[in-house]
Amino acid sequence: MADHPGEVAVTINDERLSEEAAPLVGQLVADRAASRLTSQDHTLWGEAAEAVAAIRLSWTTLHETSRPLLAEIDALRAELRAEGVDRVVLAGMGGSSLAPEVITATAGVPLIVLDTTDPGQVADALAGDLDRTVVVVSSKSGSTVETDSHRRIFAAAFEAEGIDAGSRIVVVTDPGSPLEDLAAGYRRVFQADPNVGGRYSALTAFGLVPSGLAGADVAALLDEAAATARTLSQDSADNPAVLLAAALSAAHARGAEKVVLADTGSGITGFGDWAEQLVAESTGKEGTGLLPVVVEGPEAPGFADAGEDATAVAIGPGGAVSTSGSLGGMFLLWEYATALAGRLLGINPFDQPDVEAAKKAARALLDNPTEQAGSGQSFLDGPIEVHGAPDGVTTLVEALQVLTGSAPEFGYIAVQAYLDRIADASAAVLRPELARKTGLQTTFGWGPRFLHSTGQYHKGGHQNGVFLQITGYPETDIDVPDRPYSLGVLQLAQAVGDGQVLSGLDRPVLRLHLTDRAAGLAHLVHTLAEVSR
Template identity: 40%
Template sequence: MLELVLQARCFGRLSMTAFLALVYLEQPITLSMPDTQFAATYELGQYQSAVEAEVTALNDQNFTSRFWQKDATLWTQDAAAQDSIRSFMGWLRSPEVMLKAVPEIMDFVHEVQQAGFQHVVVMGMGGSTMAPIVFQRSFQQGTTSLPLSILDTTDPGTVAALEATLPLEHTLFIVASKSGTTAEPLAFGDYFYDKVKAIKGEKAGENFVAITDPGSKFVTQATAEGYRHIFLNFAEVGGRFSALTYFGLVPAALYGIDIAALIQGGVDMMGNCGANGPVAGNPGLLLGTALGVLAKQGRDKLTLITPDSLSSVGLWLEQLLAESTGKEGKGILPVAGEPLGTPEEYGTDRVFVYLGYEREADQANQQKLHALVAAGHPVITIRLKEPLDLGSEFYRWEIAVAVVGIVLGINPFDQPNVQAAKTATDALMKVVTEQGKLPAPGEPAASQDGVSYYTKVSGADATAVLQAFFAQAQPGDFMTLQAYLHESDKLNEELAQFRKLVQDKLRIATTSGYGPRFLHSTGQYHKGGPNKGLFVQFTADHPQDLPLPGRTYTFGTFENAQAQGDLDALHQYDRRTLHLHLGPNPEQGLQSVLAALPAALGKLG
């Protein structure tokens, strides 16, 4: 296999014409960047010439200089939209800015350690928690650091289980909300502030930290309640682009990660992407162009393959890709956590991206990827030397997603359809406040073994309803499982089994997520992307609910309202939905569904 290796420091010696001439050989391209110590290989087959042409066109338009000057005409000619785009491009220089903030963050870490705290909980949604999840699961905890937990669900069982593990008096709670108005983190903060106040009285605020934007209303509340520290982030940085800002770096530092080295990776990638002047081998441009061109040619399901050590990166990429690209009926669907299969299991709507470590052979996945390349599927391989390379990788993907927006002709920095579910939920919560309960969901299409099936299709029993629902699937569609449930190993196994049954029979992409987390990530794609989804929502009873301080409703009611609001929003966009209410025992209820599913799928042609 011939590989073309382009050293970042030598890009200036190789003209773009010569670079593209070599690309035309249709061999894998390896971009080796000595500053960040990892490489990317593109095996694009028949799509390579189209990617080559798009790279040429963008560079002919002086892409790099215009991009770093925040020239919004790269994305749109609409003046109002251009203003919006420029207002959300502050992330471009955030690694440089945050490198200067390292002493401030480390002083805070030392203060927290000296104060005797024993645990840290990050409470937020979407962009404020995705990077901390990756850091907590991808790095080993530092020897002198604090254990880190992340709360990003309103499920009362999850909140109660977390609370039971915490030494409340010695726990530092980080309430992370960019806008300062996001309902979930504010609810989490109020709940645990009330718990700590019962122990420490007026000193409860010593256990709390706020990360939010300047001018948010949350600053007023945090100040009044005596929060230990308020970190003001950057208003011009959207949540999904905030991994290398206070939202990601404060939890990372408390967890013992070398944030200076992490940020330096982002700074290095900035240079490789043209921050200091035009470059001929911009890795963010190449990745974004490849993904955008492939999506336009029908390869719009980005299937992420990782070893277990990097599996959490899928959560971060899901939000970045889906929320940035899923709009105006276009977009790239990120598919994470789906076991890699053989070529005949996939249609022509897939592009495969492998993200792993150089030191991990991961032979099982590599053999399957080689088979996929041989069968004509495009495969992109990215390898890291160590977890700290994630700083550079975060930045590469942020640039790439911005470039995808250019190729697809969309604004990658807004999220117009996320608000739909929020608005529907707010309307339902108003009903709860006035009437004391949520409106009834209506009559189910079928009920069996304690599970209620709500959908527009009909059937005499569970098997018939499932058959009618999945009979709607077409080539190029996808299925997503939306679990408004208390996550457990057993449920994860059952959801994975559900996905495998559907993928094996229908040969469509499958995704899965816990609500309300995904409302702030893939939820944008679900409503704003192409109408190719079959949405299966799971809810359950809450026999052990938790009250919310200062509110007339509970966590369980809040979660159910979010589920119903999401469903209402999907109906507003004419999506195909199946709502399964699993009753008081979701694991048992889902097992009942799984018992009926094989027969239902088996009756399909």
């Protein structure tokens, strides 16, 4: 960690990379890119990006403009505690949930995060003490299907317990959104800054409200960001954001299109998951970009043995590039560096042109649920239904062998687990196992939350990925009030819909549906032992 609150540091430890990055550092300094970004110059990314950039740059001053929120959050927290309400549930996806999860986990305060459509995980949240529960419903657009489903389910649960739902729901959304219109009878509505995109919103109401209500010191977070803001605005060769942007872009120029993130003792919990969305969704478009690969630690497959197609970036000391600092400072460092990398890569870091495709496909399947089985051959291998295997393939090991073998030399495997990330947490072992067996960079994402993160890169970035979807029958299901579907139906529609979009881009997709989740995961891990590349 850095020595002073808010201080951030970036060190390029690889001599070759340092030499390659030097001209790009000089370019950013000569272009006054850092100071122009601080002054919210929307012309930095070219004419085509100007309209979007013009309404997406307010994050550079959030350490100042978010200050009025602090008293409001403290007052609401005190009110709720006086009523015996001290259990905070956050219903939000992507930028509405990732930052609060990092903030509260690092602070060591409890926050229940619902960024899922898995009925088991939602049921566990419902099973807690509702008398002590407040639900923060966070959605920038105000129309996020997962978050709307959570809102409906919790409102019904409160009413069933004789609790006034309106007194227990807090809303965070953009001004004028459909959610704001619905929230007239709710406990409180916090309007977020509409000129900040979701993935840059850590220091807006989306990050601060749920974290502050849970007990995190969000004032200190803003202090940390403020302490580093001046450094990041400087047009100098030792600006940490300039160094990080140049290093990632220089590596990409020679083929290192993946950024392997490992925590090496930063003191921050889960930062890689937040940075994953920021980098993937900001850069993964127009057939280019940087794919974050979040790994289990510095000894994990893919980090210490990163090949020519990847750059090992440490959250803490070590790696080809090391980054360090306080949490507030690190949020701002990575936001600056990602935006500057967008300029060097020649893309607009503030749009997400391919995210909507999977949502549309899922909606179409909800309208026609008989199509949810998906296309392609299907067969049963033990407790696993195999969907989408090529003709002639009759076993799970063959299907996995074909999938991994179809990845090009410097491609990647994306494991997408549409399961309960608490009860089915063992699924995460699939990432290191596949990486070890195949030698390919391998990502792991919980569905559908990754659709609001790496989902953009999968469709818009380098088209060299292969996709392993894991779905499963839920033990119980939950109907969504006033909607013609359950969470289980929605979850499967999201998986199959995204698979259809990927297949339409000629990317290999294999879906494994677990008839028994525990037994299916055990069978899958056992079968992986027979896979080779």
